[in-house]
Amino acid sequence: MTVSLFITCLADMFYPEVGESMVRLLHRYGCEVDFPEGQTCCGQPAFNSGYQDEAREVARRLIRAFEHSDYVVSPSGSCNGMIHHYYPHLFRNEPEWAAKAEAFIAKTYEFSQFMVNVLGVTDLDAEFPAKATYHPSCHGSRLLGIKDEPAALLKGVRGLELVELPHKEDCCGFGGTFAVKMADMSEAMICDKANNVVSTGADVLVGMDMGCLMNIEGRLNKEGRPIRVMHLVQLLEEGVNRRERNRV
Template sequence: MSQLQPRVALFVTCLVDLYRPTVGFAAIRLLEAAGCTVEVPEAQTCCGQPAYNSGDRVTAKEVARGVVDAFLPYDYVVVPSGSCGGMISHHYANLFEDDPEYRGKAEALGARTFELVAFLSDVRGAAALPVEYQGSVTYHDSCSGLRELGVKAQPRAMLARIKGVELREMAEPETCCGFGGTFCVKYPEISTRMVSDKTRDIAATGAGTLLAGDLGCLLNMAGRLKRENSPVQVRHVAEVLAGMTGDLPAIGEAK
């Protein structure tokens, strides 16, 4: 691997591609500022997590094989989502228990796959860009990013270096928002109760902006906040770190 100018493949994720492409552009800006050569493989698809979580191992394996083939040639794979990052780094190898060749490839890919902010902080030692974000923010720790990938201190440390940011912690920042991929579809009443508890915790901070590193969580919480007529803005942390807020509407707001 080239450590001075690593060749990084950005795994965009389905939700970023469909709902918030600016997160992908923010990720590219941050990675290039950290000295990386960034490419977005055209062959990428879904990471396969919806099928995997639903018990459809056949489809998940087929999807994973394509991702492995597309991303293995790169020095690193970076994902602006702990959920998809966790799927690739922690679960792909298990799909190929009966296929030694692809199990080895999946393990190699998993070892070089990182969540965006963790990669910037832990691998590249990136400093904050000379950007500003005026206002108070609170940060939600997504389940996969926190529990599978250990993403906790990194985004807070990078936010602390952004001029104008005041971090106000929730009482329970590590509590699930109730999204959980297909969980919110299978158990809507439980999911609604969980996200309602979460929005109360958010409101109690008095913060003007909610940040997180997973768009699924952000869409879920933004939807609930909007239904509650909350003034809290919702943004992906990469957008703030890259200085790409400006006239960009918050998540859940009309363009």
């Protein structure tokens, strides 16, 4: 099948290696991956700041970019949450674009959802000997309902000890524009999140959204905590490569 990569702004600007890992993993399972160059932001920052007209124009551009794609896959629950949850609202008074938005939504997936629910893959034959804890991002879990898919993929990783994160459902405090507008509250939230991560004794923190990971990693680094922060895609690809090396 042909899959189009929706890279998202944060992955494009700060974490391109996440997109690269995702492409290599999809290739392993027979997917041809393309990259529509017309893609841009999903419109979430403008939408969250109250600029709905501007968000609508950005959304139109994104829909056009992927109009001919069979599947659209992204390493972000946040951007996918924006598409699935708010695009119908943006185009509620425009029947033609509402239909295009629904068609876009129907073929757009967050990475773990696509792997588990579309490809039917839970065990990637990966090996990653470490103690890890998992942070479920707000938009992925609350807007998209992602709960079992990341756990299924992590469970299949040999040597990985997964420890429950206390108060895992609590926001890390990033929230895009929220961290700028409500800086004091955001800082209090990330301090709590970092303390909970440290309390697990984990070597690795795993997540699915670059905004959350960037925020948590920044706090852990500021506190001098030597905990590795990884996107789920990175851990899986590194685990697959380790397993292959150990076979040689």
